[in-house]
Amino acid sequence: MKPVASASRRPTAVGRGKKMRTAVLEATIAELTETGYAALTVDGVAKRAAVHKTTIYRNWKDSTNLVADALASHFAQxxxxxxxxxxxxxxxxxxxxxxxxxxxxxxxxxxxxxxxxxxxxxxxxxxxxxxxxxxxxxxxxxxxxxxxxxxxxxxxxxxxxxxxxxxxxxxxxxxxxxxxxxxxxxxxxxxxxxxxxxxxxxxx
Known part of the structure; x- marks a missing residue:
């Protein structure tokens, strides 16, 4: 029986690059909708996007920059x-x-x-x-x-x-x-x- 990988080591489900970015930004918009800006956390976004929290911090400085990027992307449509x-x-x-x-x-x-x-x-x-x-x-x-x-x-x-x-x-x-x-x-x-x-x- 194969050992179950720990949550901290599970593979990123959405891959990297553009696919990962899209998933994270969409998850950020969804979190904003459900929790509001004050209650939004990187942990919550990471869980919703099925990526590691460290993936987000490698690409965005903090939650404010993440939210700003998500909003800019959303409204640029x-x-x-x-x-x-x-x-x-x-x-x-x-x-x-x-x-x-x-x-x-x-x-x-x-x-x-x-x-x-x-x-x-x-x-x-x-x-x-x-x-x-x-x-x-x-x-x-x-x-x-x-x-x-x-x-x-x-x-x-x-x-x-x-x-x-x-x-x-x-x-x-x-x-x-x-x-x-x-x-x-x-x-x-x-x-x-x-x-x-x-x-x-x-x-x-």
Whole structure:
């Protein structure tokens, strides 16, 4: 009868390199969702990812760097940018997608981590800045196309319009906990477009 290998000597189940990194980052997101940032541990991530704790420490300095990397990787995924031919419907799709993503259990946990813990943790603050910067850059084409079609004033700043659209949604999601749904998204779109068309937003 062969001896049973001790837990400390068991082989890494997910291998090395890209496969290991993917498993660890996905496990980190799952742990954030279940426990929150304050209770997250490298031990918990290692167990969920089926890797040794030493594997994580060889690749990430500490749990904060691990979380920052996991969040950056998660939010760097491409988001669908609608092209319906009209700015109103394009922005409605964007706003509704934001709500549907952020109202999942995982979305809420990640949002709290990025927006709340970033106040005191520099690495997470960098992730937050990169996250919003990336989102605004990706979605700017929606506003640019609308200007080219004559649907919005020529001096409309895409980022300012998108901030005006997103602000009331994030306020409910993060601060007040009020319900958000498609009607919330549609109202935010109407307000943002009205402000742009009235030249009430800071110009380019």
């Amino acid at each position: 491409d988001i669908p940018i609608p092209d319906t031919g009209a700015v109103d419907s394009d922005l409605r799709e964007l706003a509704r997608t934001l709500i549907s993503t952020m109202t999942t259990r995982a979305g809420q946990a990640l949002l709290v981590t990025v927006l709340s813990d970033a106040v005191r943790i520099p690495q997470l603050a960098e992730v937050k800045s990169a996250l919003f910067g990336d989102r605004f850059r990706r979605a700017a084409i929606v506003v640019t196309r609308a200007i080219e079609r004559g649907e919005l004033p020529a001096d409309t700043d895409p980022t300012e319009l998108l901030k005006t659209l997103a602000a009331p949604l994030y306020f409910r999601l993060v601060f007040t906990g009020e319900p958000v749904d498609e009607s919330t998204a549609d109202h935010a779109v109407r307000v943002a477009l009205a402000a742009a068309r009235a030249h009430a937003l800071p110009p380019v």
